[in-house]
Amino acid sequence: MGIKGLTKLLGDNAPDCSKEQKFENYFGRKIAIDASMHIYQFLVVVGRTGEQSLTSEAGEVTSHLQGMFFRTARMLENGIKPVYVFDGKPPNLKKDELAKRFTKRTDATDDLAEARETGEAADVEKYSKRTIRVTQVHNDECKKLLRLMGVPVVEAPSEAEAQCCAMNKADLVFGVATEDMDALTFGTPRLIRNLMAPASAKITVTEYDYDKVLEGLGLTVDQFIDMCILCGCDYCGHIKGVGEKKALQLVQKFGDMKNIMGSLEGGKYVVPEPFPYEEARKLFKEPSVLTGDQLPKMTWNAPDEAGLVQFLVEEKSFSEDRIRKAIERIKASHGKSTQGRLESFFGQPKPKPAGEKRKQPAAANNKGAASSKGPATKKGKTGVGGKN
Amino acid sequence: MFEARLTQGRLLKQVLEAIKDLVTDANFDCAATGFSLQAMDSSHVSLVSLMLRSDGFDHFRCDRSLSMGMNLNNVAKMLKCAGNDDIITMKAEDSGDTVTFMFESQNQERISDFELKLMDIDSEQLGIPDTEYAATVRMPSGEFQRICKDLSSIGDTVIISVTKDGVKFSTNGDIGSANITCRQNTAVDKQEEQTVIDLNEPVQLTFALRYLNSFAKATPLSTSVILSMSKELPVVVEYRIAEIGHIKYYLAPKIEDEEMEENDG
Structure with missing residues (x-):
């Protein structure tokens, strides 16, 4: 998965390319999310003890739904507008990698059987995680869930990462939420990590700026x-x-x-x-992606409460109380007007001219600080004249 | 070298109290014209712009422009150690990495030096166009503070509507709703008790009360507050600090979202 060692390399060589952000600060932002990658994570992590996953009464795994529902709910409550992008057909070149992953899974299945016999609990957990595979059923169930939640879903022709990136480049979304660093290789302008981490984990969200990555590494x-x-x-x-x-x-x-x-x-x-x-x-x-009119219209609808209860509670044995409460919270934030940002009125903030910074030769800017301040520091009430 | 001495040290303490809730780290800019700051909160919803003119200080010297990055909480911590009647002097070397706050008691019996480490902060500057606002309201700052506080116990957003007769603040919450109207009132002699409305066009805008409550921390700095509003523009909440400058806060309004379908399900 991803590009080996890229995170560390960026940390060492282009420290300015990433910055920490608060989850709450993404209100009103449209974010493209690599669904397949997150479903896999949910299956590995959510509600897991040893070899046991969360299941419905019928014994079907529900970790992916649990993760998808509550983390998406958290975003919606905070006014974030997620768009989920699902993988399509993998490119031919990826077949080798996929075959390798398949072998690894088969090996892990054997190891798991062995670990079960020896009774090493830690090994059982380790190997059982490695046998996890996201199936079409998982994907379809998540799509169904998201549509019931009123969240738009995009099915990529090929790689979800590439699709997310194309949407970000076209300015249809503010950024791309993924843990997979190859989103940067595709040229994603703004990559957001840990956005889907559970609130309880208290992991800070990190944003990578593509232009600063190139600048920091000094590469084209x-x-x-x-x-x-x-x-x-x-x-x-x-x-x-x-x-x-x-x-x-x-x-x-x-x-x-x-x-x-x-x-x-x-x-x-x-x-x-x-x-x-x-x-x-x-x-x-030049990955294979949908552009312009090929993309479905993105709207965020109110959640279908009856549908969600039917699906999650009746079919998948979720606690009705928790589901209804979460829906309540989504609904409460849904109708609200969104908080604007100053940039949308005054334009993007500009970095201050470097000459003004402390510790740098200040020869050329004796009056610089004062004059570049603009009207913000102008004194007094605005004068007479026509209004705009 | 930068050096600025303010007899009314209390003022600097109050300035810090008025901005530290909104912004954690910021660059103070020292120039021949004065001591200023422009900073946004981390979500970029609000902006504070402070200007203390050099002529308002008892002594002001700034050989070359400096930008000093500070953690505002740490500055506030140090300034808390100054007495209300102390004289405060700020000092910094051109290429140094610290700023010194010196507090002198009125009778000169106690002199303290606090040295704060500066930090490197990437500063971004927002270019704010000079606009003519559709409505300007000047009202007692204490009144404004009370309205924001009272309304935030009912709801989390306020609709401010200005007409030629008065300014109305309304909110809605789980427990009910509230409306407070202040009428134009220029009859009282004292200027600071007046409510004056200057209107070109009626305006109505919605804001998050949380930010207005933070702005109202500047109340001790000025007896009146000036709200300037135009349709679909951020509000400006200005506190003029007598004889030395001002603090202006800008707050982006809440806007209707077209991509959300009506919530009727």
């Missing part, structure tokens, strides 16, 4: 993609011995994948065969 768009491919992505094999640091060095030194490949030839690093970096690059740059 293409070079950044190449670096991610070298780090190890889902589409290409991985060169043994090349980690994130080496990948950055190589790109910075040789600038281009062709030169890098040339430099590695005959060296100690063995490039796997095949290493379809050009195709991988293309998938990152």
Whole structure:
């Protein structure tokens, strides 16, 4: 999943690209969410003890619904407008990666059987987590749930990450919520991590700014993609011995994948065969996505209370009390007008000219601070004249 | 080198109390014209703009413009250690990484120095256009503070409507609703007790009371408050500080959301 070591690399080399945000500050924002990735997380984490998951009376797993319902409810209560994007057909290049994951799952299934026999509780939990797989049923149930909650759902033609990113680029959404760093490789302008973390975990939300990522690393768009491919992505094999640091060095030194490949030839690093970096690059740059009119209209409707109770309580054995209370809270925040932001009236804030900052030579800006302040510090009531 | 001395030290204490709830970290800008600050709260819903002009200080020296990043809570902590009648002097070197607050008691018997570490803060500046507002209300600041406090015990948003007769504050909550109207009143002699409405066009806007309550922390700084409003624009809540400057707060209104369908299900 994702790009190996990218988070750490960014932390070390482009510390300005990420900043912490409060969950509450996303009110009124439209956020595209990679549904498939989160469903997987819910299945792994929510309501899990040992090998046992949350299930309905009929014994079907309901962790994904539990996670999806309550975390989405929390966003809606806070005025966030989520759009869920589901994976479509995986690109051909990802088949190898998927096959690898399949083997890992099969291995884990064997290990799990062994662990059960030896009775190692910790191992049982570890291996049973590894056997988890998101099925079509999980996806369909989540889609049904989201539609009942009044939340828009987008079905991507291929990778959900790429679709989310395209929506962010087109300014249809404020940012993309995912834990998967390859959203940045696709060029997501604003990646938001930990937005779906439970409130109880008290994890701060972190925002990554794509432009600042490139600026911090000193790379172009293409070079950044190449670096991610070298780090190890889902589409290409991985060169043994090349980690994130080496990948950055190589790109910075040789600038281009062709030169890098040339430099590695005959060296100690063995490039796997095949290493379809050009195709991988293309998938990152021109992924198959829906655009413009192909996308469904995004509206956020009031939740269908009867439908939700029928589905979650009757069919999936959720506690009626908790479901109804959550619906109540969603409804309460739904009709409300949204809080505006100053940017929407006054335009985006601009970073202050660097010359004004402390510790920097201040020669050129003796009066700078005063004059750049603009009307904010102007004195007195506004004068006479026509109104706008 | 920057140095500013204020006999009325209390004023600086009150300024800090008036902004620290809204903003955690901010850059103070020192220039020949004065000591100022512009900062938004973390959600970018409100903005505070402070200006203390150099001529309002007893002594003001600023050789070159400086921007000093401070944690406002920490500044407030230090200023709390100053007596209300103390004279406060702020000092900073051009390339230093600290600012010093010096407190002198009236009789000069007690002199304290508090040195605060400065921090690097990425500051963003919002360009606020100079607009002519459709309605301006000047009213006693204590009255405004009380209205905001009273209404927030009933609801969390307030609708402010200004007509030529008066200004009405309304709210709605689970337990019921409330309306408070202040009539235009220019009859009283004392200017600070007057309610004066300057109207080009009636205006009605909705705001979150939480922010207005934070703004009202500036009440001790001025006897009156000036609200300036236009349709679909942030309100300006201004407190003029006698002979030295002002604090202005900007608050984005609440807006109807077109992408949410009517809540009738």
